[in-house]
Amino acid sequence: MIIFKTYFKIIKKQSLQLSIYVVVFLSLAILFTYLGNDNSIETFTQSKAKVAFINEDSDTVLTQGLKDYLADHSVFVELDNNTEALQDALFFREVEYIAKIPAGFTNEFMSGKPVAIDKTMISGTVSGIYTDILINKYLNSAALYVKNLKNISQEELVKNLKKDLEVETDVKLLKNSKGKVEKTTSIEFYYNFSPYVLINIIVLGVSSIMMVFNDIKLKRRNLCSPVSNTSYNMQLLLGNVTYSLACWAILIVLSAALYRNDFFRLNSLYFVINTLVLTITILSISFLVGILIKSRNAQTGISNVLSLGMCFLTGVFVPQELLGENVLAIAKILPTYWYIKANKAISNLTVFNWSNLSQIVYYMLIELGFAIAIVSVTLVVSKRNQLKGS
Amino acid sequence: MFLYIFCNRLKCIVRDKPLIFWTLIFPLILATFFYMAFSNLTESENFNVVNIAVVDNEQYQKSKEFRDFIEQHSEGLAGDNSSEQLFIAKVVSQEEAEKMLANNEIVGYVTYGNPISLSVKESGFDQTILKEIFDQYSQTESTVYNILDQNPTALQNGLTDDLQRNTEFTREVQIGTKDKPDITVNYFYTLIAMTCFYFGCFGQKEITNTQANLSKRAARLNVAPVHKLKVLTAGVLASLLISLIEVAFLMCYIIFVLKIDFGNQTALVLLTCIVGCACGISFGAFISVVNKKSEGVKTAILIVSTMTACFLSGMMFDKMKYIIQKNIPILAYINPVSLITDAFYALYYYDTYTRFLINIGMLSGFTVLFCLVTYFVMRRQRYDYI
Numbered sequence: 001m002i003i004f005k006t007y008f009k010i011i012k013k014q015s016l017q018l019s020i021y022v023v024v025f026l027s028l029a030i031l032f033t034y035l036g037n038d039n040s041i042e043t044f045t046q047s048k049a050k051v052a053f054i055n056e057d058s059d060t061v062l063t064q065g066l067k068d069y070l071a072d073h074s075v076f077v078e079l080d081n082n083t084e085a086l087q088d089a090l091f092f093r094e095v096e097y098i099a100k101i102p103a104g105f106t107n108e109f110m111s112g113k114p115v116a117i118d119k120t121m122i123s124g125t126v127s128g129i130y131t132d133i134l135i136n137k138y139l140n141s142a143a144l145y146v147k148n149l150k151n152i153s154q155e156e157l158v159k160n161l162k163k164d165l166e167v168e169t170d171v172k173l174l175k176n177s178k179g180k181v182e183k184t185t186s187i188e189f190y191y192n193f194s195p196y197v198l199i200n201i202i203v204l205g206v207s208s209i210m211m212v213f214n215d216i217k218l219k220r221r222n223l224c225s226p227v228s229n230t231s232y233n234m235q236l237l238l239g240n241v242t243y244s245l246a247c248w249a250i251l252i253v254l255s256a257a258l259y260r261n262d263f264f265r266l267n268s269l270y271f272v273i274n275t276l277v278l279t280i281t282i283l284s285i286s287f288l289v290g291i292l293i294k295s296r297n298a299q300t301g302i303s304n305v306l307s308l309g310m311c312f313l314t315g316v317f318v319p320q321e322l323l324g325e326n327v328l329a330i331a332k333i334l335p336t337y338w339y340i341k342a343n344k345a346i347s348n349l350t351v352f353n354w355s356n357l358s359q360i361v362y363y364m365l366i367e368l369g370f371a372i373a374i375v376s377v378t379l380v381v382s383k384r385n386q387l388k389g390s
Numbered sequence: 391m392f393l394y395i396f397c398n399r400l401k402c403i404v405r406d407k408p409l410i411f412w413t414l415i416f417p418l419i420l421a422t423f424f425y426m427a428f429s430n431l432t433e434s435e436n437f438n439v440v441n442i443a444v445v446d447n448e449q450y451q452k453s454k455e456f457r458d459f460i461e462q463h464s465e466g467l468a469g470d471n472s473s474e475q476l477f478i479a480k481v482v483s484q485e486e487a488e489k490m491l492a493n494n495e496i497v498g499y500v501t502y503g504n505p506i507s508l509s510v511k512e513s514g515f516d517q518t519i520l521k522e523i524f525d526q527y528s529q530t531e532s533t534v535y536n537i538l539d540q541n542p543t544a545l546q547n548g549l550t551d552d553l554q555r556n557t558e559f560t561r562e563v564q565i566g567t568k569d570k571p572d573i574t575v576n577y578f579y580t581l582i583a584m585t586c587f588y589f590g591c592f593g594q595k596e597i598t599n600t601q602a603n604l605s606k607r608a609a610r611l612n613v614a615p616v617h618k619l620k621v622l623t624a625g626v627l628a629s630l631l632i633s634l635i636e637v638a639f640l641m642c643y644i645i646f647v648l649k650i651d652f653g654n655q656t657a658l659v660l661l662t663c664i665v666g667c668a669c670g671i672s673f674g675a676f677i678s679v680v681n682k683k684s685e686g687v688k689t690a691i692l693i694v695s696t697m698t699a700c701f702l703s704g705m706m707f708d709k710m711k712y713i714i715q716k717n718i719p720i721l722a723y724i725n726p727v728s729l730i731t732d733a734f735y736a737l738y739y740y741d742t743y744t745r746f747l748i749n750i751g752m753l754s755g756f757t758v759l760f761c762l763v764t765y766f767v768m769r770r771q772r773y774d775y776i
Binding site: 317 | 407419423426434508510513526528531532533537549563566576706709715735745
């Protein structure tokens with residue numbers, strides 16, 4: 001097993017570079033786990049926009065009433081009332097609607113003069129239009145009172161409005177035919193993200209080995225050693241498989257440690273299987289990369305471009321729903337696209353019957369199809385290289 | 391002599407294929423990926439007119455007010471200065487409506503009655519807006535009854551006219567140069583900043599080639615009768631020239647092919663690129679002189695610190711820059727990558743120059759600091775033997 005042992009000596013030398021990817025991945029996974037909000041929704045909940053409410057008028061009953069009403073229907077963001085702070089918050093979508101009540105607003109409103117609240121929003125966005133509707137609704141009703149009930153006091157006005165606005169439409173949330181409302185859990189996020197680290201560490205690891213053993217002088221020397229060609233190849237293959245499975249196992253163990261509650265559900269078993277299938281596909285890609293490249297510089301270049309490309313275009317980094325149609329069309333020829341689709345189907349699984357599972361199996365078969373195709377190409381290329389005598 | 395060294399350093403850099411890949415090809419590829427992945431991102435927050443269905447039942451046929459209400463919103467909000475269509479309504483039977491909802495043809499269907507009921511498949515902003523619109527109907531109804539209760543003469547005094555009139559009580563006030571700032575531009579800004587700091591490899595290479603204890607070529611160069619500062623300056627200027635050409639290439643690609651918005655201050659955008667490149671190269675030189683580890687370790691330090699700085703500027707997660715700015719502002723000021731990103735951002739979105747000037751000032755400060763440290767470490771270093 002001399003070759004098998006050499007395999008892991010080489011991997012050991014690379015371990016620092018490889019572990020960087022694992023560390024980066026882990027820290028991102030943890031970060032996003034804490035940032036990501038688990039919102040599993042079973043009843044209808046109203047969406048809320050992030051609103052900054054700035055009152056330059058004095059604190060009147062009317063402005064307080066409007067503020068209370070908005071507060072019920074939005075998430076209030078506290079911001080300093082200076083242009084830069086507002087701009088920064090708006091750009092990074094920390095706030096989606098800034099309502100600034102000008103000085104003297106209440107007095108003019110109560111006397112029936114035309115007035116308006118200054119709004120700054122990201123134009124054309126749903127959240128902005130939604131908040132606009134809320135404010136206009138409140139003030140339109142208020143204007144009705146002011147106009148038709150002479151000398152109504154602010155207290156009375158707000159009390160009346162409060163009562164009116166309690167009347168609500170009855171919303172029925174019909175269950176999705178597929179089963180339940182879609183959501184992204186932390187564990188799904190973890191598994192969605194894992195192709196990035198898997199591609200990097202497997203491609204870098206395996207191609208390093210391939211580069212060493214494919215070196216022409218070393219190869220010639222090995223060929224005249226008493227190790228048979230079959231044994232030589234089998235040991236290499238065994239090394240590759242062991243290494244890839246080890247990478248996969250590390251990810252699984254880490255996910256079990258990070259998401260103790262979610263991991264021991266039946267869904268996770270399918271995540272694990274799906275990741276294993278992807279690992280096989282990535283291994284086949286690594287073979288191809290390994291016989292195509294000649295230098296270490298090319299190796300990091302290719303592994304980076306491959307991992308970033310596959311992750312950006314197929315929905316690993318950006319959810320598939322947010323990608324353009326053209327991009328998705330390209331994504332379909334990449335295995336990670338099907339991996340993500342499978343993950344999505346898995347996380348929506350509630351009933352584990354064949355009709356639900358068949359779709360997931362179908363996606364996994366596509367991933368395996370990629371593996372077979374890539375291995376075939378690799379074999380052709382390596383045969384050609386052999387014939388050329390290199 | 392100076393020109394001779396300069397030209398030869400130029401050739402050396404251009405022929406270093408891995409270096410050109412990482413500083414030119416890789417950013418171009420990454421920009422393309424960013425573009426493909428993010429071009430649809432802002433689309434998702436836009437408001438789209440949604441399709442709904444109204445169940446054609448007896449109550450609906452009886453209530454003219456509700457029919458008018460549907461018509462009014464379906465055609466557009468009949469405000470004085472707004473004609474926003476909020477939905478497109480179809481009047482269909484109950485079964486038809488259920489089928490349409492199941493097939494995702496509509497966002498929801500509404501059944502008129504007391505109370506009005508809205509059937510949807512999921513919670514979301516579209517559904518919430520629908521609910522608000524129909525809430526408005528019932529709520530206005532409640533308002534009218536309430537008014538009539540207290541002032542029965544209101545009907546004669548134009549209450550119905552008032553009802554028809556939907557006044558806009560909000561007035562759009564734009565801050566900054568854009569009414570719809572695009573958050574994804576930040577990714578491209580960090581990408582350019584990253585490229586500037588990848589040019590640090592150029593700086594590092596120049597030091598390796600001039601500092602006698604770092605390479606054999608540098609040792610040989612040190613016995614040549616030429617002033618070390620001259621060699622280094624020629625090398626650094628050659629690096630700067632190449633980096634400027636590369637960054638110009640990248641900028642052209644991002645601005646003209648990918649059509650990313652940089653605002654209208656072309657000259658200042660260019661200035662930011664120049665200062666950014668200078669800062670990146672001097673940072674590489676600085677890293678190279680302050681530690682005596684191998685070249686691999688230096689490259690690793692360079693790349694890891696660049697990527698960390700990029701992460702903190704929002705390259706992997708756009709809101710990161712804001713989080714840092716809000717909670718640890720000092721970190722945003724001492725992070726040169728963030729300074730470059732922020733300079734672009736200020737040019738894109740601000741109508742004032744204070745923030746831009748602070749960024750450029752800080753960046754220039756860093757560049758001078760890196761250069762000075764490099765100079766003082768390197769000068770008068772002589773070796774009896776190496």
